Amino acid sequence: MASIDLDKMLAKIKSTQWALSDIDWDAPGAELITEEQWPKLKDFMADLMWIEHVGARAFAAMAKKAPTDTLREIYTYFHAEEQRHANAEMALMKRWGMLEGDEIPEPNINLRLVIEWLDRYSDEMPVYVLGTVVPMLEIALDGALCTFLLETVKDPVCHQAFEKINDDESRHLGVGFSVMEMQGRGKTFIGATKMLAPLLDPRLMLGIASYVPLLNKMRDNIITMGLPEERLYAAMAKFEKIGGRTEDGRRNPWFQVIRQHAKFVVDRNNRAYHMPVDGMVKLTGLIPRRALPAVPSWVKELTYQPTA
Amino acid sequence: MTTSSASPKKTARKTAPRKRSASAKRTAAKKSPAVKPVSVLIVGAGFAGLGMAIRLKQAGIEDFAILERSNAVGGTWRDNQYPGAACDIPSNLYSYSFAPNPNWSRSFSGSEEILGYIHHLVAEFKLESHIRFQKNVEDLSFDEKKGVWTATTDKGEKFAGRAAVMAQGPLSNCSFPAITGIEDFKGHKIHSARWDHDYDFAGKKVAVIGTGASGIQIIPELVKQAKHLKVFQRTPGWVMPRPDFATPQWNKKLFEKLPASQQAMRNLLYWTHESMALAVIWNSPLTRVAERVARLHLRRQVKDRWLRRQLTPDFTIGCKRVLVSNDYYPALQKDNAKLITWPIARLSEKGIRTVEGIEHQVDCIVFATGFDVSHSGTPFPVKGRKGRVLGDEWQGGAQAYKSINVSGYPNLYMTFGPNSGPGHNSALVYMESQLDYAVKGVQKILQEDLKVLDVKEDVQRKHNKTMQKRLAKTNWNSGCKSWYLTEDGFNATMYPGFATQYAAQMADFEENDYETA
Ligand SMILES: Cc1cc2nc3c(=O)[nH]c(=O)nc-3n(C[C@H](O)[C@H](O)[C@H](O)COP(=O)(O)OP(=O)(O)OC[C@H]3O[C@@H](n4cnc5c(N)ncnc54)[C@H](O)[C@@H]3O)c2cc1C
Ligand SMILES: [Fe+2]
Ligand SMILES: [Fe+2]
Numbered sequence: 162m163a164s165i166d167l168d169k170m171l172a173k174i175k176s177t178q179w180a181l182s183d184i185d186w187d188a189p190g191a192e193l194i195t196e197e198q199w200p201k202l203k204d205f206m207a208d209l210m211w212i213e214h215v216g217a218r219a220f221a222a223m224a225k226k227a228p229t230d231t232l233r234e235i236y237t238y239f240h241a242e243e244q245r246h247a248n249a250e251m252a253l254m255k256r257w258g259m260l261e262g263d264e265i266p267e268p269n270i271n272l273r274l275v276i277e278w279l280d281r282y283s284d285e286m287p288v289y290v291l292g293t294v295v296p297m298l299e300i301a302l303d304g305a306l307c308t309f310l311l312e313t314v315k316d317p318v319c320h321q322a323f324e325k326i327n328d329d330e331s332r333h334l335g336v337g338f339s340v341m342e343m344q345g346r347g348k349t350f351i352g353a354t355k356m357l358a359p360l361l362d363p364r365l366m367l368g369i370a371s372y373v374p375l376l377n378k379m380r381d382n383i384i385t386m387g388l389p390e391e392r393l394y395a396a397m398a399k400f401e402k403i404g405g406r407t408e409d410g411r412r413n414p415w416f417q418v419i420r421q422h423a424k425f426v427v428d429r430n431n432r433a434y435h436m437p438v439d440g441m442v443k444l445t446g447l448i449p450r451r452a453l454p455a456v457p458s459w460v461k462e463l464t465y466q467p468t469a
Numbered sequence: 470m471t472t473s474s475a476s477p478k479k480t481a482r483k484t485a486p487r488k489r490s491a492s493a494k495r496t497a498a499k500k501s502p503a504v505k506p507v508s509v510l511i512v513g514a515g516f517a518g519l520g521m522a523i524r525l526k527q528a529g530i531e532d533f534a535i536l537e538r539s540n541a542v543g544g545t546w547r548d549n550q551y552p553g554a555a556c557d558i559p560s561n562l563y564s565y566s567f568a569p570n571p572n573w574s575r576s577f578s579g580s581e582e583i584l585g586y587i588h589h590l591v592a593e594f595k596l597e598s599h600i601r602f603q604k605n606v607e608d609l610s611f612d613e614k615k616g617v618w619t620a621t622t623d624k625g626e627k628f629a630g631r632a633a634v635m636a637q638g639p640l641s642n643c644s645f646p647a648i649t650g651i652e653d654f655k656g657h658k659i660h661s662a663r664w665d666h667d668y669d670f671a672g673k674k675v676a677v678i679g680t681g682a683s684g685i686q687i688i689p690e691l692v693k694q695a696k697h698l699k700v701f702q703r704t705p706g707w708v709m710p711r712p713d714f715a716t717p718q719w720n721k722k723l724f725e726k727l728p729a730s731q732q733a734m735r736n737l738l739y740w741t742h743e744s745m746a747l748a749v750i751w752n753s754p755l756t757r758v759a760e761r762v763a764r765l766h767l768r769r770q771v772k773d774r775w776l777r778r779q780l781t782p783d784f785t786i787g788c789k790r791v792l793v794s795n796d797y798y799p800a801l802q803k804d805n806a807k808l809i810t811w812p813i814a815r816l817s818e819k820g821i822r823t824v825e826g827i828e829h830q831v832d833c834i835v836f837a838t839g840f841d842v843s844h845s846g847t848p849f850p851v852k853g854r855k856g857r858v859l860g861d862e863w864q865g866g867a868q869a870y871k872s873i874n875v876s877g878y879p880n881l882y883m884t885f886g887p888n889s890g891p892g893h894n895s896a897l898v899y900m901e902s903q904l905d906y907a908v909k910g911v912q913k914i915l916q917e918d919l920k921v922l923d924v925k926e927d928v929q930r931k932h933n934k935t936m937q938k939r940l941a942k943t944n945w946n947s948g949c950k951s952w953y954l955t956e957d958g959f960n961a962t963m964y965p966g967f968a969t970q971y972a973a974q975m976a977d978f979e980e981n982d983y984e985t986a
Contacts, residue, residue: 178814181826225783230950241811241824248826280774458775468819468828 165339167231174238174332179325181249181467184318186256193315194257201386202314203259207266208379209306210250214463215275216298217243219291221459222283235336242329244462249322251465256318265463270445271375273453278368280457286365289344293415294372296337297400297423299330305396309388338403338410345413374441376426393427506617509533509911510630512606515544517636517884517900519587520565523594524904527567528912535596536620536628538605542591544638546584551664551683551837552690554580557711557793558895561731562738565897568593569731571724577713577793601628609633610852611878616920616986618880632880632911637848639885640840646678650815650822657833661687662840670694673832676701676821678813684837685792689800691835698806699829701813701821705779707763707786711793739968745893746967749787750943760786770798779810784949787892844955844962853878854923866959870929870982871974873903879923880914882907887961888936890953892945894968902975909978921986928982939965 194202217240224236254260268276283291307323307330314320384390401420405411425434508530511518514537525533541547546554556563560573560583570586578586591597608621618633643662645651651658659665661683675695677688680702692698724731748759763786771777780798801808811823820830845866851859857877869875872889873882884903891899914922940946940960945953953962964971 175814178822178824179826180814180822180828182822182828238812238824244811245824245826284778458773462825464827466827468830 165335167229167235167336167339170332170336171231171235171238174235174242177328177332179245181245181252183325184249184252184321184467186252186318186467188318190316190318191256198313199257199259202257203254204382205306205310205386206250206254206257206259208382209302209310210247210254210266210463211268211272212298212302212379213243213247213250214460215272215279216295217241217247218276218279218459219283219295222279222286223288223291223295225284226286226288228288232336232340239333239336242333246326246329248464249326251463252467253319253322255465257316260465265460268456268460269378270448270450270453271378271442273456274445274448275372275375276456276460277454278372280459282365282368286368289341289413289415290365292337292340292344293404293413293419296334296341296404297419299333299337300400300403301393301396301423302330305388305392306383309383309386309392313387334403338406341404341413341416342407342409345407345409345411345416373422373438374445377435377438378442380426380429390427390429397423397427504619504627504629506615506629506631507532507534508630508915509632509634510618510620510628511535511634511636512609512620513537513544513636513638513641514539514542514600515546515636515638515641516565516587516897517638517904518544518634519590519596520897520900520904521634521636521884521907522596522599523565523567523590524908525911526594526596528908530908530911530915533599534628534630535600536604536606536622537600537602540602542600543584543587544641546580546587548641548662549664549683550580550666551661551687551835552694553686553688554683555686556583557682558742559738561735562742562895563897565590566732566735566901569724569728569735571728571731572721573716575713575715577711604628606637607849608852609635609849609881611854611881613854613879613921616880632882632907632914634907635851635881635883636885639842639890642841642848643839644841645836646838648678648813648816650817653818654816654820654834655818656820656831659833659835661835661837668833670833672696674830675699675833675835676829676831677835677837678821679703679837679839681706681837681839682790682792683839685794685797687835687837688806689794689796692800692803692806696805698803699821699831700801700806700808701823702779702808702810703812704784704789705782706789706792707760707782708766708780708792708794708797709759709763710766711795713795739894739898742894743967743969749791749893750945750965752785752944752947756786756944759791767798771802773802776802776808779808785944785947787944788947788949789951789953790892839952842952842962844959851878851881853881854921863961866955866957867961868929868933870924870932871906872964873906873975874910874924874929876924876926876929879921880910880919882910888933888940888964889971890963891968891971892963898968899964899971902972906975906978913978913980917985919985921984923984923986924982925984936965 220236220240220243224233224240227233227236251260251265254266260266307327311320311323380393400423404416404420410416425431429435509525509532511521511533514535518535518537519542522533522535539547555577557577559576560578564570564586568590570589574582604626605623606620607623610619612619617629617631620628620633643660645658645660657668659668670691671694673695674697675691676699677684677691678701680700685708688698688700747753748755767777767780771780800806809823809829811825814822814824816822817828820828821834822828845863846860847863853859854877859875859878867887869883869887872886875881884900885896889899889903910922913919940963943963943965945951945963946958946960954960
């Protein structure tokens, strides 16, 4: 598959905008959430909206480092669109009575670490690091979490919202994979050794240290919710398949790293990986809240209210 | 959809009244079959047109007329009366050296005071009788046989002159930007350059779109008046601290009693700004220093890391107009203010929808979105020798000789012509050398009774080759989009050098460069 025309993509993005007020958040259907579903759904939605929000921040960092004006603008839009997803998911939570007053769901400790890392270091990361991690997360969201959610939840408003969200996501994925291929265009783009160099950067190591336990924790939350593990395998297989569909894509060393890592995450039998990581999850659980700095102000931009 | 347009659009849609009465046109044409030409016909009564008039008078040429579409003089400073409007070049430099004003109240005077100065120029140099108000020029054509330019207004009136000066201003036309849904918005709309003085902001929710030179002046004032102010930014600019202070009384007295001291001040300011060229025009070590100064200014005034990030530009300083302000950053942090950097998706009935999915509802939108700048056309048709049309020739970008003459369009002078824009110094400094150059040309036409004084084509071509070569090395051509460039990145706006170099370029009127008849 040839790489997409990014200028056309940008025009498409601009012409397919939607707003929270396009959806009637008070329409009937909220009662279709069962009592048994409710508490698990609440945790799941909180995780989901935080992933969107964290993804938003990652796009903001990518916009700073984008190699072309078009890509910069695309990422600027994606930053805002991910925020829109988080906002819309909060609006669903509000609809389902999962938010207390105007409260943003409390981020768990692993999230706090990731937020902290994004706030401090993400802007300094080369675009190809986040440029590979983000499509992997997106495909997990798109391919596993969202489909699963829609199968489980009968509320039509939820379906309406996710139809719009998924439309956006298909464009995010299109751009994401296309950029990964651009980056794999070895000689013309950037050398593999140079691309992997940041792996030795302590700032990135910190990032990995905060991100890895987050993934494990979320995987567990999802499985509690009833998501069959196979779904995650399927999503990872999709990432491998699309990311590696061309020579260029496979040549991108970050694709190889992330692909391998994703496999570890979903494979709960890989004890060599999960023993230490689960240890880290436990460890991070011991970090007292007070030890963390105040949440950065970009987090406070979240809102479930369609108008301001 | 074309989204938020925070910078001037590259179309040239005029906001001037365009109604034309067919009968008026016919009678005008019938009554005046041959209009008696004045020596010099000037279009526009802003700084440039009035300055031209003064220099002509001082050279002993009294036979000129100024056509002004509005009913008042002042141009930029008549139109830009938004709260906070002021010059961002110190007044002692942003004024004419041949008409110094010892009484500037501040280092950077406000719009009203500058307009006062312009009115003072009109009175002092007795220009009023030369100005024809409400003459909106819609066509300028040259008759080679007679050696006469004829201006036709929207009402069909005709005015003729042996020489013509186009001083209609580079930033005099504006319109609301083409944001999707702009016609759906039911609230109040104001353009910064057409301020609505009757609108009361008290208790209102207000949005400002655009954070360029005008936006950053309006915002600190509106935040004091409005109940709530949302500022929509597309690209942040570099903001330098502004050393603004009131002029002490003794200082005004000194300037009045000892004009040489004011000249000395002007010289000091001039050289300070000249040295800024090193930072602003070319990418030099000083560019980094200037960026550092701006970053420190930001860091000192904004404590929140994310807000600072939102306000940090990602282009080389000088690539776009450098902003100066001490109160812009603090204004954004007032309790009733908020900076919004999400892209604008569209306007709706009640406000502005941004891409994060939220509709920001407001009572009034202020568009500080700049001006309609034409890089590749002319604001009205200009027809030269043998039916040439200037707008057609400029399709790929405007070109002139020394910014002031165009081959094929004899006896025509333009102020603020192609590649005359200052990035670092007062526009009036540049203007003064243009005016004096034009006076020399006019004198030659009158003294030698020429019908045609036309710059040679190859001379103009050579000039532009060097110009574009020099421009390629500047910050403006370093990759950011700005109103200085055409869509294709051609720079027809800025002069790539010091004001001193520009003055030197304009100092001699080289007769050999011209063809005469
Ligand atoms: C808000 C703002 C701040 C600025 N601050 C500075 C600064 O600090 N320093 C600086 O150097 N420059 C500054 N400038 C640039 C400024 O435009 C010039 O310095 C200068 O005022 C331009 O003068 P002008 O006479 O060429 O044009 P204008 O002042 O625009 O005058 C042109 C006149 O021509 C008339 N006109 C236009 N079209 C027609 C027509 N078809 N027929 C008849 N009449 C017509 C207009 O009505 C107007 O009166 C600023 C500009 C703006 C908008
Ligand atoms: Fe998303
Ligand atoms: Fe996404």
